[in-house]
Amino acid sequence: xxxxxxxxxxxxxxxxxxxxxxxxxxxxxxxxxxxxxxxxxxxxxxxxxxxxxxxxxxxxxxxxxxxxxxxxxxxxxxxxxxxxxxxxxxxxxxxxxxxxxxxxxxxxxxxxxxxxxxxxxxxxxxxxxxxxxxxxxxxxxxxxxxxxxxxxxxxxxxxxxxxxxxxxxxxxxxxxx
Numbered sequence: 001x002x003x004x005x006x007x008x009x010x011x012x013x014x015x016x017x018x019x020x021x022x023x024x025x026x027x028x029x030x031x032x033x034x035x036x037x038x039x040x041x042x043x044x045x046x047x048x049x050x051x052x053x054x055x056x057x058x059x060x061x062x063x064x065x066x067x068x069x070x071x072x073x074x075x076x077x078x079x080x081x082x083x084x085x086x087x088x089x090x091x092x093x094x095x096x097x098x099x100x101x102x103x104x105x106x107x108x109x110x111x112x113x114x115x116x117x118x119x120x121x122x123x124x125x126x127x128x129x130x131x132x133x134x135x136x137x138x139x140x141x142x143x144x145x146x147x148x149x150x151x152x153x154x155x156x157x158x159x160x161x162x163x164x165x166x167x168x169x170x171x172x173x174x175x176x177x
Contacts, residue, residue, distance in 0.1 A: 003047055006057040008092040010078075016057070018047040024174040026167065039114035041148040041162045044174035060136065060143045062172075063165040067118050069101040073139045075120060075147065075159075079131030083153035088131040097122050097137060099144070100158060108158050109151070116166040118145065119158035127154035137161050 001023070007015035028040040051057055076094045080087065097120035105119035106112065113119075120137055121127065128135070128150045137145035145161030164171070 001045070003045065005051055006054065008056070010090045016051065018049060018051060020045050021048040022046040026170055038148050038160070038162075039116055040167075042146060042164075042167050042170065044171055046175070060138055060141055062168050063142050063144050066165045067099055067101060067139075067144050067163060069099060069104055071099040071139050071144070073097050073099055073120060073137040073144060075128060075132070075135060075137050077128060077132030077135035077147060079129040079133075079135075080153060081129070083129055083155075095122060095126055097127070097159070099137075099139070102163075105158055105160075109160065110157070113160065116163050117148065117160050118163050120145065120161055121158035122154075124156040125154050128159040129153035 001020040003018045003020060005016045005018060007013045023043055023045050025043040026040040029042070032038055053059065073096070074094055075097050076092055078088050078092060081089050081093060100108065100119040100121060102113050102115065102118050108119060128147045130153060132147045135147040136143045137147065143164050145164060147159065148162045149160035151157040
């Protein structure tokens, strides 16, 4: 696996390429089943070498507190901009999303959320899509969520995120390996 950093455009722009040295998948992740609905949908990718920090690539913090209903987060991703489609974006897309805690989100989605999930929603036509999974949702330079599940793509139903705060112990343990 190759990780591309330091760019907002995939073609003809300077960037850095890094190889994945190790991928650590959460041991409780079982995939998409009716029972789990992508619970524990998180992994840590350790890159080989060093990512040099600059204006285009920098550190985001892990959360020290849980998400707050009503926060505004920034979602970034390379996913489809038109659905249905079969083409990902060549330009990194970003959009502000309203954060809904697990309780509020359970009212809005047609299935039961797990404790390590929450939602983000802007409006119909704006949101995560195919290819955005694994992308960050950031509030004040803190990564609070990881894009996990869309139904199907900005169709008026909130997007589901893995709650990073719920998994900080897993993340820090994985980085010690």
